[in-house]
Amino acid sequence: MNDKRIVIVGGGPAGIMAAIAAGTKSSNVILFEKNSSLGKKLLMTGKGRCNLTNACDLESFLQRFSKNGQFLRDSFKIMFNGQLVKFFEDRGLKMKVERQKRVFPVTDRACSVLRILENELKKNKVKIVTDSDIKSVLVKDGCVSEVFSKNDMAFKCDSLILATGGVSYKNTGSNGEGIRIAEELGHKIVPLRAGLVPLIVKQKYIKSLEGLSLKNIRLIFTAGKKKIISDVGEMIFTKNGVSGPLVLTLSSSIVDFLKDGADVVCSVDLKPALSKEQLSKRFLKDVSEHPKKSIKGILKDYLPQRLICTFLDLLKIPHEEKISNINKKVREDLLNMFKNFSFDIERGESVDLGMITQGGVSLKDVSPKTLGSRIVKGLYFAGEMLDIDADTGGFNLQAAFSTGFLAGVSAAL
Ligand SMILES: Cc1cc2nc3c(=O)[nH]c(=O)nc-3n(C[C@H](O)[C@H](O)[C@H](O)COP(=O)(O)OP(=O)(O)OC[C@H]3O[C@@H](n4cnc5c(N)ncnc54)[C@H](O)[C@@H]3O)c2cc1C
Known part of the structure; x- marks a missing residue:
């Protein structure tokens, strides 16, 4: 256990999993979420039942991404569908496989998935700050140094994980702020479009x-x-x-x-x-x-x-x-x-009504092995804000959890 200051922005599946993974290695992890609670979009997934992942094999899984699926190989090496299911089952939430290999919790309730994640954050002593909208990041000598919230609070960090989602269903909190921050820090943004619309x-x-x-x-x-x-x-x-x-x-x-x-x-x-x-x-x-x-x-x-x-x-x-x-x-x-x-x-329909956002932080600026930025040291990305999107069937949540896990581990090392 080290005491590296790791800040994670975004309390969706990617940010939560990143905080859990970082929390197993560092005692100094802080998760910022602009809403008053975590996982607002997660609770809507699978019509409230949460299609957590898909039980198909790796090659079939990768084919369900509209493009860029290959980028996820390293993330899936560290956490794929079997490990994700085990993560929840080890903590008391059994999963079931439905038609087209879609995996759901046996409770048929997304809130049981969120509950397990919140317990795990607590167990790993992650500090959670809700109602906190992060608006900018200070970079010193090419490394992340501080983040600032909309009410001008500053938080120092050794590593920063941005996991702020895409731009669809904006009322859940993902409104593209994190993508704007990434662009300001010099990352190329692939134009945002509606996917699954x-x-x-x-x-x-x-x-x-x-x-x-x-x-x-x-x-x-x-x-x-x-x-x-x-x-x-x-x-x-x-x-x-x-x-x-x-x-x-x-x-x-x-x-x-x-x-x-x-x-x-x-x-x-x-x-x-x-x-x-x-x-x-x-x-x-x-x-x-x-x-x-x-x-x-x-x-x-x-x-x-x-x-x-x-x-x-x-x-x-x-x-x-x-x-x-x-x-x-x-x-x-x-x-x-x-x-x-x-x-x-x-x-x-408008991008807001897409189930997923196509486009986002260009993968050219991100290492697939660590999810670290190739432009700013100490900065990592996870989840839907990356230029990755897939079909319905549990593929997008698996991508969010897996990239979150890899970013969390990388940021803490
Ligand atoms: C209706 C619907 C149903 C879906 N169902 C499924 C499904 O069953 N299976 C599946 O695989 N996928 C599903 N998806 C897609 C899936 O929900 C997303 O891919 C996934 O939530 C992405 O996770 P994320 O953590 O990257 O982003 P998000 O879940 O969008 O989380 C990002 C978080 O960051 C916070 N945030 C944003 N900006 C800031 C900021 N500046 N400061 C602080 N916090 C910030 C937001 O408030 C939000 O909580 C569904 C999507 C929708 C809209």
């Missing part, structure tokens, strides 16, 4: 589908003739667009196209397991077996009610029209919509 649709009829969720559908995003990305999964219509796990995951690839002014089209294949020919055969069989049924009645076996109404309205077909009165051309138009229900994407 709902998309806004141009067509106004989308409002009539609000709340409708679709499972096992394929989404295909195109810009002109170029296919951007496509995958199968689950989506939900919002009051002005689309969201849900599949949309959020694919959105990270879409926002850059939208930023560059491309006309992005989203097309939903409602029956990805069936070819158009198979679908057509099945539909024709139904039509010939039930000639007296209304078109709405026939479609019930194929589509959710609200989508039927939207399709019939778009094709201007009276809802109670007998199926035998529908001509071949209209029938084909309908089947086309099953396989290719398309609308235009106007833009992504």
Whole structure:
């Protein structure tokens, strides 16, 4: 145990884990958080259940980062999913693995995760200062020397870890202050954009589908003739667009196209397991077996009610029209919509509504082995403020905890 003065700014998962790791090596660790309590965003994760990590193997894990995943190899060497789960289980909080290998606490409550972390901070005698907004850092002879809070309190430090998060969900406290400080200290900042963000649709009829969720559908995003990305999964219509796990995951690839002014089209294949020919055969069989049924009645076996109404309205077909009165051309138009229900994407929601921030402190200015700055001695970075972001599924929290742990150990040595 040494008495190196280690200051950590930001009481989210990255900052808390950094303080815990530093606290095992130094008796002089202080954690500043601008809110009146720690982990405000952590408590919102996984809809309050906290998808802590993902149980997939290292290579699959790294692939879930939009880019820059390789930077995390050293952080994951020191703390990967197994160690993180063990950390909590050793302290009495069991974990469970759900679909797609997502790991949650058995309590289904993010507050049980936060409680364990707070106990550990206490055990390691970390001094916690809440309601303290750090606004600047003094560097002397190329080394960190002091931090200053908004109310002009000064705190000396031998090492400083910035773990202030990105810029999404600003009401949780992460408003980009730490990224601004890093920039002032000479670090390059990769432009901040929304990641995992709902998309806004141009067509106004989308409002009539609000709340409708679709499972096992394929989404295909195109810009002109170029296919951007496509995958199968689950989506939900919002009051002005689309969201849900599949949309959020694919959105990270879409926002850059939208930023560059491309006309992005989203097309939903409602029956990805069936070819158009198979679908057509099945539909024709139904039509010939039930000639007296209304078109709405026939479609019930194929589509959710609200989508039927939207399709019939778009094709201007009276809802109670007998199926035998529908001509071949209209029938084909309908089947086309099953396989290719398309609308235009106007833009992504604002960065504040992204679940994660893309961009941040450039990794070129940070050593992956220690997470130390290559510009200022004694300065370390952890968590979402780095230019790292991943898919949903527990990947972002693992990155925050692992980088926090590595930064904490490095800062204390
Ligand atoms: C709604 C939602 C749900 C999510 N669910 C999941 C999930 O289930 N699984 C998953 O892996 N990821 C999830 N994420 C992403 C995950 O929450 C973040 O990646 C993670 O919280 C980042 O941790 P962090 O410690 O880097 O930053 P943050 O959690 O943002 O913490 C940063 C802290 O620093 C403080 N701070 C900022 N500036 C200052 C300053 N100047 N002085 C003092 N304190 C400061 C802030 O108040 C904040 O408490 C979710 C995100 C959102 C928005």
